[in-house]
Amino acid sequence: MNKFIIILSIFGFTLGNAIGQNQVTSNLNVMPWPKELSEQPGRFHIDSTMTISITSETHGRVHMAATNFLRRLSMRTGVFLEEGFPLPGKSANIQIAFNKVATLGVETDESYTLEVTDDLVTISSNTDVGAMNGLQTLLQLTQNTADSYYFPGIKITDAPRFVWRGLMIDVARHFQPVGVLKRNLEAMAAVKLNVFHWHLTDDQGFRVESKVYPKLHELASDGLYYTQEQIKDVVAYADALGIRVIPEFDVPGHASAILTAYPELGSKDGYEYAIERYSGVFDPTLNPTKAITYEFLQNLFSEMVPLFPDVYFHIGGDENEGKHWDENQDIQAFKNKHHLKTNHELQTYFNIKVEKILNNLDKKMMGWDEIMTPNMPTTTVIHSWRGANEGLGQGGSLIDAAKKGYQTVLSNGFYIDRLQSVESHYLVDPIGEVTLTDAERRRILGGEATMWSELVTPMTIDSRIWPRTAAIAERFWSQPEITDVANMKKRLQQVSFTLEELGLTHIKNRDVILRSMTNNQDISALITLSKICEPLKVYSRNKDGIEYKTYSSFTLFADACVVDAEDAEPFNKAVDSYISNSNGTTDKNVLMYLNKWATNHEGFKTLSKNPKISPLYEMSENLSEIAGLLSKALEAKTFSKVELETIKKNLDVLNQPIADVEIVIVEALIKLSRFVENRY
Amino acid sequence: MNKFIIILSIFGFTLGNAIGQNQVTSNLNVMPWPKELSEQPGRFHIDSTMTISITSETHGRVHMAATNFLRRLSMRTGVFLEEGFPLPGKSANIQIAFNKVATLGVETDESYTLEVTDDLVTISSNTDVGAMNGLQTLLQLTQNTADSYYFPGIKITDAPRFVWRGLMIDVARHFQPVGVLKRNLEAMAAVKLNVFHWHLTDDQGFRVESKVYPKLHELASDGLYYTQEQIKDVVAYADALGIRVIPEFDVPGHASAILTAYPELGSKDGYEYAIERYSGVFDPTLNPTKAITYEFLQNLFSEMVPLFPDVYFHIGGDENEGKHWDENQDIQAFKNKHHLKTNHELQTYFNIKVEKILNNLDKKMMGWDEIMTPNMPTTTVIHSWRGANEGLGQGGSLIDAAKKGYQTVLSNGFYIDRLQSVESHYLVDPIGEVTLTDAERRRILGGEATMWSELVTPMTIDSRIWPRTAAIAERFWSQPEITDVANMKKRLQQVSFTLEELGLTHIKNRDVILRSMTNNQDISALITLSKICEPLKVYSRNKDGIEYKTYSSFTLFADACVVDAEDAEPFNKAVDSYISNSNGTTDKNVLMYLNKWATNHEGFKTLSKNPKISPLYEMSENLSEIAGLLSKALEAKTFSKVELETIKKNLDVLNQPIADVEIVIVEALIKLSRFVENRY
Structure with missing residues (x-):
């Protein structure tokens, strides 16, 4: 699940070049690659x-x-x-x-x-x-x-390698209308993903109409929820595409929205529960010691179960830090009485009761990996999300769960909201070189990309999911030997643009945001910048979860930029190639990019200024100056001290985050300036 | 309604410069302009x-x-x-x-x-x-x-001038999913349109789930219909935006879909009714002489009425040519028996019975202007659509209806599917200089833009509705004196791009189509062409309704082009200004455009060819050649006979429709070549 505060690192078994050879020998653009x-x-x-x-x-x-x-x-x-x-x-x-x-x-x-x-x-x-x-x-x-x-x-x-190939969409932190879900379901089907995990509730909202507990959608959704008919419609739409729908109702933590509607279920008396506007891990938690809590879940789940025909039912169960439990004497007394030593044991007590409710409703309970405790029956399904940074060993909980007898699904390594490169996700193999028995292997159902929505709106969500999720889909479907990144990227480019046929907005909304930023002026200078800038990664945008509220603006420059920025890789490669092979002739590609950037600020300067584009002015100016000087140096093969100093000074600026983006060619520019410095 | 075969001309009272003065003196971009x-x-x-x-x-x-x-x-x-x-x-x-x-x-x-x-x-x-x-x-x-x-x-x-300011969307000929409707409702609200007229049935499909007559959606929609819950959802969404929803169930003509489901209601025994795949006016018609027809309408409307709370209910009633009536002896006998001399009288007989059904359901019946016959009660509402080309006099049926005592709404002049300039619609005043009594004036409720969907899909519909409909919205809301076209266009540009905030695709889908056409190559050469090309107007695309089927491709170059092509007006004006004022110095704007086009084919030529872009090759080449020669002539101030002949030959080609577009700068190029010919 969504560990917002802690900085995660990608875990899993990274497939190096050593493992497997690329089997993709043709020029076809099929993705996922067939068996x-x-x-x-x-x-x-x-x-x-x-x-x-x-x-x-x-x-x-x-x-x-x-x-x-x-x-x-x-x-x-x-x-x-x-x-x-x-x-x-x-x-x-x-x-x-x-x-x-x-x-x-x-x-x-x-x-x-x-x-x-x-x-x-x-x-x-x-x-x-x-x-x-x-x-x-x-x-x-x-x-x-x-x-x-x-x-x-x-x-x-x-045939697929894994039977569970999922995409989770968090509709709690930012609500996503039915149309957004439908177009993403179409895209999922296009790359043979077959599980839509619908994260429906969290601190920021309860997104389903409940007729039994109407305050849930009335008081805890800001009016942004799915009617039961819409739920049925989405489930039927998914089924028609061959996609299963797994709902998630996150309990006992991530419960601010539920407790806004029904505070009597909370663990801290007198606490003023309210829909959360920030991001992070929060204290409001269901009270696992009260009968009404289980009565509530029994009634709620009984109402929800008929909407979701799939046998798997996700109860979250993650990131409960138990602070409100610690602060409640009755809960402490309950723990003593029942010999529950830790909050984790108390949560297991809760989970076991919830699982019984779900089993009686013919559902198989699934939860994030915190629910895997010694007493938890192996009939539950473990959704592995934590890695080394959460104190787990290399390999995390997936293999552990499979060996202990649980069915399990991997999301660690596929957190697409971290905005890391497609390559980094693509090379995470769920199993790697671990040796498993057949039974253990069968319990590893597959994996899910997770689209947590702290920083995405309907305008930007597609560009955060696609195209990277198509490469993840290949990881889940194709044989483990299919690991040629360059070939994957070539195919991904084709697959990505054809998703536009389905109404996906991941490409076209860049210009919408840039037009909005400029108040409909010529956006070409901003497009050039956007092709070398990427939104800040690994939760370093929105530090501590309080820079942005759920209703802040998400049509900023960073929102127009995407991971794997278009011009970065070709430029960075051209620079490497130039430096390692330079025989004195200037690389045309390097010069082409430098000249494009050198002249770009001319265009930028003609824009009528406004508060949305002003933060980019210095970046644009610096970049043009550096690119111009480097281009001149490469062509003239001379370089003055003053020019060098200017470049260094400018690079220091460009090497810092600006307007929530990082400029992903800076390293190559530094290399190039060092090369020029040494050479001329 | 949708007279497909007959070529309509815009009627109404065109406001020349003589009527009213522009009252918009500020630089604000408000639209519609306030009172x-x-x-x-x-x-x-x-x-x-x-x-x-x-x-x-x-x-x-x-x-x-x-x-x-x-x-x-x-x-x-x-x-x-x-x-x-x-x-x-x-x-x-x-x-x-x-x-x-x-x-x-x-x-x-x-x-x-x-x-x-x-x-x-x-x-x-x-x-x-x-x-x-x-x-x-x-x-x-x-x-x-x-x-x-x-x-x-x-x-x-x-305050508004008219109380009825509508947009009709035809979801029968091409189905439009709920998401498309919702974003268009948002856009309507943004320009203060307040009536969504939902054309739900036609020869090409019946688009509403019926529980009473399930074959309607099962057999006559290709699976593309709204569930009753979706209908309620759209109606509620519209209501929340202050927009009324008027459903249209078109009877007795345009009935191929209904009769595909229930052939026993048809006028021609043994006829093989089927969902229509072409466009036009077709023969299948309900049989007005059978009791089961009225029983069907009674039951169907009773089922539908609760879905649509608005008191107005549209029954179409247009374009019934009565061919199947003529061919049915029982119907002829019925006419004789009831002293109904013409098919029109028979239709009035039908309409009166239908109106009774609707009145009993507390609905006010509305129909296209064919329903206005001497015997038709003035409790019905006349939707005026026909003009001079349908044999009606100047002024059409709107004023006539108002004077006869009917409430009435105007669509003639606002047929946006005709793909005519925004100016041509903007300058149609519903009332003009006609003198009316207060009561007559009050009966003129307002107007509706009509988006017939023969040639539009969810991918293109927004660009056919917007931005022109915003200018029509101003015609319906603002005072009649607000007629300054240049000022309207300036404001329209701003309003148009802000509609992107609502998810409207009218701007961004151009590039989607061009990317699809080029298989994701550089589209800049095609963009340049698209800015001087407009889709064929006034139903000259899809001649006789049989060039395209409903499932033909609508992601062709013509679908990427829009009315009021971006570069056309500035170029055409620059040419006029240059010719009339020329003092020997070359106009910079004229040259700028000519040079852009002169070099454009260089880019076009680099595209890897495919069947979708090949039809444009000659156009692109010709245009570049003409523009290059004219540019050269303007700068060098000399011009050879050979060059002149080349230009003339190329202009002859460009003056023809190519790939379903017209090049809307050809006239200016001809002017320019004549000017050059005379001068040098």
Whole structure:
């Protein structure tokens, strides 16, 4: 879960180059990469006569998937299909066949085979879900010449490595409307993610309508909640895409919102519970010693369970520091009476009672890894999130849980809200080189990327989730040997832009924010800056959780910037290559970037000033000055002391966070200036 | 309604410069322009201490509006407010006071006064809806210096000219998900539109879940329909924004979808009814002679009425050509028996019966102007859409209806799907210089922009509605004297980009489509072209309704282009000015554009070709050649015969529609080449 204050480091077993070889030898842009793929001669041409048929009998879900496939293919190719819907029978030139309609769960067979020849595409699978996976792969195979679009001849046999491939979205800290969820569900399906973990409650809000306890949504949501009908709608939408929905109701901690509505359930009498506006770990906690607490959970969960058909049900259980328990004498007395030595033991007492409630409702309880204590039954599911920085050993709780007999899911290493590079997530292997028995291995269900929403709004959430989550999806689906970062990045770029077909805003909202910043002036100078700036990482934006409130502005420059800034890697690589290989001729790419930045401040200066862009002025000016001097030095092959001093002084400034971003080419600029200093 | 085949011309009373003088003398970007506005000394500074209070007692709707106001202001200014929600009491520095909560209807008092001084903003109104209008105006007043944001000192007394200010969205021809509707409702509220006319059924689909007649959504929607819960959600969302929702169930024509589900209601036995995939006027029509038809409508409307609390209920009634009636002997016999001489009389017979059904359900029946016949009771409401091209006289049916005693609403002149200039709509005055009695004037409720969706998808609909509809909103709200087109365009530009705050995609989706067209290559050359190209107008795209099916691709170049192309007007004006004033010195603006286009093909040529961009190649090449030659001629002041011939040949090509767009600078290029020819 979301340890806000403590700075986490990515744990897991980092796959170095030593482990496995890249198996991706083709130029195809499929992601996640299939289990087995062989390119074949031939091409299937996509033209107006293309048709698709589903030969199996019951096919509601796959019918929709096939229709959406046709729409996206039309959108991408501009081809006007004569038949816009799947046909009955076997007459079509894309044929889908499967044995049965799946009920979604961890046992679902998601495998499929796909074969493309000159005049026929066949997708075969055991379940409709497998067939839908085949359609997603087929769409990604779309290629073109100058004159036509086609699918290349191919044979694919595919199945996932892990059965649980999830994305968690926190809708408590910033509410995300149904439309945001739906477009992200579509994107999940496009990269074969199959679990949407819906973090519905937290200190900052309770986001579900409750008819049994209406104060929950009335008093603890600021009016921003899902009606039960909307919940059903989202769950049905996900199911149609082959995605399971796991709700999370976080207890006993992270309970400020619940206690705003029902303070009598709290652990500290007289405390003024209120919806939390800041970020962090807070004290309000359910009282585990009162009968009404369990009565409340019994009634609430009984109401919620029918909305969420999946058998797994997440109760959070994380980051309860027990401060209010310590401050409550009745709770201390209760602990003594029941021989519960620590707050952790008290929480286990609570968890065991909650699990009984859920078991009676035919649910399997899941919780963050704090719930794994010696007394906790192995029927619960452990969601591993903590690593070395939370005092856990290397390997964390995932392997531990599996060995102890728990089903388990990994999120440590996949905290996308930390805004770290795609590479850093991609190279986290959930299992690594640990040796496991078959039973232990089967208990490792998979993993989840976690989108905590302290700093994201509907305007920016897509750019925080995508495209990195597509690479994580590959980690969860593909074989562990698939670890070539450069190849992944090439494919990711293609996959990322095609997600725009689904309405995803991760690319287009950059310009929306920059237009807003400039009050609709020419944004090209800001775009140039945004391509070398990344939002501050690892919770160093919003220090201590109190720089931003939930209703602060999130349309600042940092919100327009994204991880893996577009121009940074090519420039940084060009500099490295230039320095290591320099034979006296100047690298064209290095100069191209330097000159672009050298002239950029000219454009920036023409902008009519306002308080949103002013903080960037010095950065823009410094960067242009440095880039200009370095460019001149590289071309003239001379360099004055004064120029060097100017560069150093400017670099000191650029090396600090500015306006909640870091400039991710500074290191390369420093290298370049040292090189120039030594050389000329 | 949607006369697809017949080419309409804009009717109404065009306001020339002669009528009224522009009253907009300030530099403010308010739209629609208020009734009375006077600028005052002083500035109210927007900083973190800004607070807002609502002093009236019941204020659910206005509380949400005030909260959203704070969010949008934060987004726009980057100011981190200490208080993110309206406060109770009178302590705040923005104070809202109103007398009562309105029930939305044509009698709702929407007026307000707004005053801004150095340290206080007050919004006063009779109803909460008026207060919400005041908040929208206040937001539009936001200004900035280099250091801060502020509202300028001002006093506004405002009220609408017309009580019915609508936008119709056709969700039948292309379904529009709830998210699309919600963001457009937000945009409507931002420009004080107050009626959402929801065209829910047509030949191409029946878009509402019916529990009484489930085949309607099951068989006649391709799975694309609103559940009843979604309908309620949209209606509630609109109500919270002060917007009424008028549903339209189009009968007896435009009935292919209904008859696909229930063919027994049709007028032609044995006809194979099917969801229509093309555009146009089709024959399937309900049978007005059968009792089951009225039983069906009685039951269907009884089911639908509770979903739509507004008293007005639209039954379409347009474009019934009666072909299937003519072909049915029983219907002919029925006409004879009931002395109904024409199909129009038969339709009136039908309409009168339908009106009784609706009256019994406490609804007021509204229909397109074909329903206005001598026998039709004046309790119905006439929606005027036809003009000169449909055989009606100048002035059409609006004034006629008002004089005959019907309430009436104008859409002729506001057919935004015709993709004509904002100016052409803006200058249509619903009443013009006609003299009316007070009673007649009161019966003219207002107008509606109509977004028929033959050629729009969720990807493109926003750019077809906005920003032009904001100017139409001003026509409906503001005084008739507000007719300065240049000033309107200046304000419109500002209003348009701020709509992006609401998630509107009218600006950002251009690049999405261009990225899709190029398979994610550099789109700058295509952007340059898109700024001088407009999609074909007045239904000349999709000739005869059969070039495109409903599921054809709508992510072509034409879909990236918009009306009032960005570079066209400034270039065309610069050319006119240059030609009329030329004293031998070359106009810098003319040259700037010519040089931009002259070099643009260099960029275009670097694009890897594909079938979506290939159709533009010749256009791009021709344009660059012409622009290069003209630029050279203007600078060198010489011009060869060969060059002239090349230009003429190229202009002939550019003067034709290419890839469903027209190049709207061709006329200016022709002028320029003639000028050059004569001069040099």
